[in-house]
Amino acid sequence: MEVFFAEPDQISENRIRLDEFESKHILHTLKKKIGDKITITDGQGNLYHAEIIETAKRIGLAYHNYEKFKKTVPEITLAVGFIRPNRLDMLFEKCTELGVNRFILFRSQFTNYVSFNLSRFYKILRQAVKQSLQYYLPELKVIEKFDEFIDQSANYDARLICRSPDDPGIITTLKDSEAGKLKSVILGIGPEGGFSPGEFEKFKKNNFTFVSLGKTRLRTETAAITGVSVLQSYLQYHKESNIGNR
Amino acid sequence: MEVFFAEPDQISENRIRLDEFESKHILHTLKKKIGDKITITDGQGNLYHAEIIETAKRIGLAYHNYEKFKKTVPEITLAVGFIRPNRLDMLFEKCTELGVNRFILFRSQFTNYVSFNLSRFYKILRQAVKQSLQYYLPELKVIEKFDEFIDQSANYDARLICRSPDDPGIITTLKDSEAGKLKSVILGIGPEGGFSPGEFEKFKKNNFTFVSLGKTRLRTETAAITGVSVLQSYLQYHKESNIGNR
Structure with missing residues (x-):
């Protein structure tokens, strides 16, 4: 399983816009294409199950659901x-x-x-x-x-x-x-x-x-x-x- | 405390000949001179208390005593x-x-x-x-x-x-x-x-x-x-x- 990263302000309702660093890795190294499914975390406990809808310099994604994880204690x-x-x-x-x-x-x-x-x-x-x-x-x-x-x-x-x-x-x-x-x-x-x-x-x-x-x-x-x-x-x-x- | 390294075959009775790597560090970085005391280990549990007697490309040392350490268990x-x-x-x-x-x-x-x-x-x-x-x-x-x-x-x-x-x-x-x-x-x-x-x-x-x-x-x-x-x-x-x- 591979997870990618987006800051909370790159995520809006049902849409995610990745940064150039992640986009480059996904398009050039992993050769992902429109329609491919990937998972994104915002580093705030959320995991988004998303699909590539736009392969620009900064990839555009759509998601329909996400999981919320609890912080570990202590x-x-x-x-x-x-x-x-x-x-x-x-x-x-x-x-x-x-x-x-x-x-x-x-x-x-x-x-x-x-x-x-x-x-x-x-x-x-x-x-x-x-x-x-x-x-x-x-x-x-x-x-x-x-x-x-x-x-x-x-x-x-x-x-x-x-x-x-x-x-x-x-x-x-x-x-x-x-x-x-x-x-x-x-x-x-x-x-x-x-x-x-x-x-x-x-x-x-x-x-x-x-x-x-x-x-x-x-x-x-x-x-x-x-x-x-x-x-x-x-x-x-x-x-x-x-x-x-x- | 600083310790230097010599292979067992660089050590004979009362004398140690360091390699170039250790010698360079001791002479050029630490600016040690004849008469300075340093400690040497052979990596076999022995710690030699030695004195610099020759500042050649490969330092010569004299020692009069050493300590023998036990291996840790397990x-x-x-x-x-x-x-x-x-x-x-x-x-x-x-x-x-x-x-x-x-x-x-x-x-x-x-x-x-x-x-x-x-x-x-x-x-x-x-x-x-x-x-x-x-x-x-x-x-x-x-x-x-x-x-x-x-x-x-x-x-x-x-x-x-x-x-x-x-x-x-x-x-x-x-x-x-x-x-x-x-x-x-x-x-x-x-x-x-x-x-x-x-x-x-x-x-x-x-x-x-x-x-x-x-x-x-x-x-x-x-x-x-x-x-x-x-x-x-x-x-x-x-x-x-x-x-x-x-």
């Missing part, structure tokens, strides 16, 4: 310090595949990289959503001030910060929480230089929980992918064991 | 079908960081890629071992025949194959095994096209266990990184909870 937010852009590309691709709902890029004392290209990141998120057959585009926020990042994290049910191999792992940490009741989790990972002692102190004062991702030293993007993998897998396990206990 | 083997080489690069880098002990590349019915560059892969393994502060270089094996891959997997204590979102997750699967007694685990992941029905049948006949990596569709390299993350994290959790129960 909502997972990955907060990560700025790192080298090509490693952020990989992080965004992989963590979107793994079902992250929101990305936060923050600046902290040891972040070295300043420039970034948000539209490039969005393109990666769109591709990964399509690839992994999900119908919600993750949010992407940039927070320039560390204290603002702390403030905005206050409302998450679980707030995990990766610190050192000597902290308990994510499974050990979540086992004693009521994982079934979590509505939102934020996982925070420092930039390549890690967090500063002062930053760790702020996390502590604001009741974040420190976790470990294992015994080896991981690059930031590896830590992010691993952290999200373990989080998702534990939440999945929790659902599976509840089914077993019914 | 030993983790990741078996993966051939995929696009740049995605294999990423898989090798990330999974080495996460502590995989052995990689097996196999061919199966739906593998499309034929060419590969083993020396390039080894270079990535070396870099990732250094980066993640580990002292064992993972093994890397290529198995051309699928049946041989099945045969060679017979001796692992746990044999997991990623199949479908409807299979139980890795944590659910391992929970009922005696994780503390496992000496070796093999995790198998198909190429982009997955395994064929006939191949799944062979896995079944040979008592492999089918597992899920979650509800979203993952690229092969993402599946590999996620699978290894969850496996390591569960084994870590198992150790942590045994410490708690003492």
